[in-house]
Amino acid sequence: MGYAQVYDQWRNDPEGFWLSAAGGIDWVKKPAKALDDSRAPLFEWFTDAEVNTCWNAVDRHVAAGRGKQPAIIHDSPVTGTKHVITYAELQDRVARLAGALKARGIEKGDRVIIYMPMVPEALEAMLACGRIGAIHSVVFGGFAAHELAVRIDDCTPKAIIAASCGIEPSRVVHYKPLLDAAIDQAAHKPDFCVIFQREQEVAALTPGRDLDWHAFQHGVTPADCVPVAGNHPAYILYTSGTTGAPKGVVRPTAGHLVALNWTMRAIYNVGAGDVFWAASDVGWVVGHSYICYGPLIAGCTTVVYEGKPVGTPDAAAFWRVINEHKVRSFFTAPTALRAIKRDDPDGKLVPPLPTLQALYLAGERADPDTIHWAQTHLKVPVIDHWWQTETGYAIAANPLGIEHLPVKIGSPSVPMPGFDVQVLDEGGHPVSPGTLGAIAIKLPLPPGTLPTLWNAEDRFRKSYLDHFPGYYETGDAGYVDEDGYLYIMARTDDVINVAGHRLSTGAMEEVLASHKDVAECAVIGVADELKGQSPLGFLCLNKGSNRPHDEVVKECVQLVRDQIGPVADFKRAVVVDRLPKTRSGKILRGTMVKIADGQPWKMPATIDDPAILDEITLALRSIGLAKD
Ligand code: COA
Numbered sequence: 001m002g003y004a005q006v007y008d009q010w011r012n013d014p015e016g017f018w019l020s021a022a023g024g025i026d027w028v029k030k031p032a033k034a035l036d037d038s039r040a041p042l043f044e045w046f047t048d049a050e051v052n053t054c055w056n057a058v059d060r061h062v063a064a065g066r067g068k069q070p071a072i073i074h075d076s077p078v079t080g081t082k083h084v085i086t087y088a089e090l091q092d093r094v095a096r097l098a099g100a101l102k103a104r105g106i107e108k109g110d111r112v113i114i115y116m117p118m119v120p121e122a123l124e125a126m127l128a129c130g131r132i133g134a135i136h137s138v139v140f141g142g143f144a145a146h147e148l149a150v151r152i153d154d155c156t157p158k159a160i161i162a163a164s165c166g167i168e169p170s171r172v173v174h175y176k177p178l179l180d181a182a183i184d185q186a187a188h189k190p191d192f193c194v195i196f197q198r199e200q201e202v203a204a205l206t207p208g209r210d211l212d213w214h215a216f217q218h219g220v221t222p223a224d225c226v227p228v229a230g231n232h233p234a235y236i237l238y239t240s241g242t243t244g245a246p247k248g249v250v251r252p253t254a255g256h257l258v259a260l261n262w263t264m265r266a267i268y269n270v271g272a273g274d275v276f277w278a279a280s281d282v283g284w285v286v287g288h289s290y291i292c293y294g295p296l297i298a299g300c301t302t303v304v305y306e307g308k309p310v311g312t313p314d315a316a317a318f319w320r321v322i323n324e325h326k327v328r329s330f331f332t333a334p335t336a337l338r339a340i341k342r343d344d345p346d347g348k349l350v351p352p353l354p355t356l357q358a359l360y361l362a363g364e365r366a367d368p369d370t371i372h373w374a375q376t377h378l379k380v381p382v383i384d385h386w387w388q389t390e391t392g393y394a395i396a397a398n399p400l401g402i403e404h405l406p407v408k409i410g411s412p413s414v415p416m417p418g419f420d421v422q423v424l425d426e427g428g429h430p431v432s433p434g435t436l437g438a439i440a441i442k443l444p445l446p447p448g449t450l451p452t453l454w455n456a457e458d459r460f461r462k463s464y465l466d467h468f469p470g471y472y473e474t475g476d477a478g479y480v481d482e483d484g485y486l487y488i489m490a491r492t493d494d495v496i497n498v499a500g501h502r503l504s505t506g507a508m509e510e511v512l513a514s515h516k517d518v519a520e521c522a523v524i525g526v527a528d529e530l531k532g533q534s535p536l537g538f539l540c541l542n543k544g545s546n547r548p549h550d551e552v553v554k555e556c557v558q559l560v561r562d563q564i565g566p567v568a569d570f571k572r573a574v575v576v577d578r579l580p581k582t583r584s585g586k587i588l589r590g591t592m593v594k595i596a597d598g599q600p601w602k603m604p605a606t607i608d609d610p611a612i613l614d615e616i617t618l619a620l621r622s623i624g625l626a627k628d
């Protein structure tokens, strides 16, 4: 069956399609029904079923006789170590950790924050939570203490599992002081913390609160898998929205299992025994779905890579990992390839890659140059696919396991079964092919996608459902061509994408506005050759401020780093007298982006004072932007 038939099969009988996909999962109680529309327009899936995530990701493979197969390969050029964990070992380790959590009072429904770098223990912590029905929330290591504190207060964890440190090529990231500062800042306090001590930095433990990872597991009874309802949250993952408060995306257990299992064969064309590698981080959705859960649910071997695309030690690092571990499908962000291409423009460091069948790109728009480079030098299909933290897997892709459709460069190809993607005008009417509009998905969204935001149903409705009734609003703008291929062009909100990381300009503005000399500010994303976009701040200073501008800029850069974290990559700001606004007071960020990027732009009809744009252009030229 080709793509068109599979898509039609879903369209004609979504219930039958998903119940059949559910056959790939081991159930404690099988679902009799797929969709639960009793609270429409809020939808849930497999609510009458009972299941356990960890059983499906670990134990069932041991039970099927594959205990000796590697489950995780940890390849860490930053520490110079490599380590293989089989499925049988993983089962032991996860059951023990789950037992230790249970002994300390963690029960079904309790939240556990995980703040760890790219070590297998991060996956084990996620799986241990799933084993006992606890809900994890992984926080990316590049976030500062304040961001961690915000997440602690939002999901109120009973426990936090952290590592003593992370390792970036240029420095050791001291996780423990960040954790301590976050707990100090947060109103909610966890009952206890578990600290995984790494030999690169052993952290001082806080007596009465912190437990050592190994000591805490000593002598405990391993925990069995606890059945949970199909709609029980497997995890909460915070992602950037328009404001500084991150959105807690909820991932429902059963839909997550069914959908990820389906994607492993249909999109990535891998199955039990194959080696799959997503070069991302467990702190992002790609890491949740395709470093941890997807490959393990499908019985693959997953690679946990603690390194960079370049500099650890060079631009051949990815190819070494692929060849050494016999990777079949590989997933990364276009930024990573751009970094490699910059160091190795002619692909001289790319060896033959005999095991690799395809390269998958996501997280940001894949530019044609990067795709051409990869096609030429890797000599495998390069598959761009489009998805979001909210969906947890691809909305549009080229489903290699079903049919290798013709690739159209610049397009992540076609909608996957489950997603009825429409391009709408401002009034919510579908537009004709080739016309730009807001991309929306007809409700219900398929299994595994977010049913709501953690403790914020109103915000869920407002952010995603209210604007276009009957649809989920993706926040992306683009168009569909005559062949049904999608083109994702830009965000419609204040979200920018820096090195494949989703960031909120609103959150950065909130931090800048807290600086004592800043009266008003705006942050935009300007085009960046390596990272896709890069944040740039505009600062209007208080009337009385006579401080040197470069001093204020430096302090603002530091403030964003301290409050949001290095991952924001906020390194540039300019001081201006005024910001361009509409007569109703809305800052004209879109026009500023066009000017900064040297793109053609039109004077907005609603602008309050056109002369301000000349001042903005001059300020941008002073830092090398706004070139003609
Ligand atoms: N913990 C702590 N700090 C981190 C971090 C982590 N896990 N990850 C990144 N940082 C820090 C970096 O050290 C850097 O700090 P600096 O300002 O002191 O140099 C800052 O955050 C920005 O990091 P990064 O975006 O990684 O930029 P870079 O210039 O160090 O590297 C690339 C550039 C292209 C190599 C890198 O961005 C990359 O690998 N990108 C791909 C990312 C990816 O896979 N995204 C997919 C998500 S689906």
Ligand code: AMP
Pocket: 239, 285, 361, 362, 363, 364, 365, 366, 384, 385, 386, 387, 388, 389, 390, 412, 474, 475, 476, 488, 489, 490, 491, 497, 500, 501, 502
């Ligand atoms: P995240 O939630 O971090 O995965 O970011 C999701 C956003 O990244 C999407 O809404 C898009 O704006 C962007 N994005 C992800 N994948 C692609 C892609 N293949 N092409 C274009 N944009 C993408």
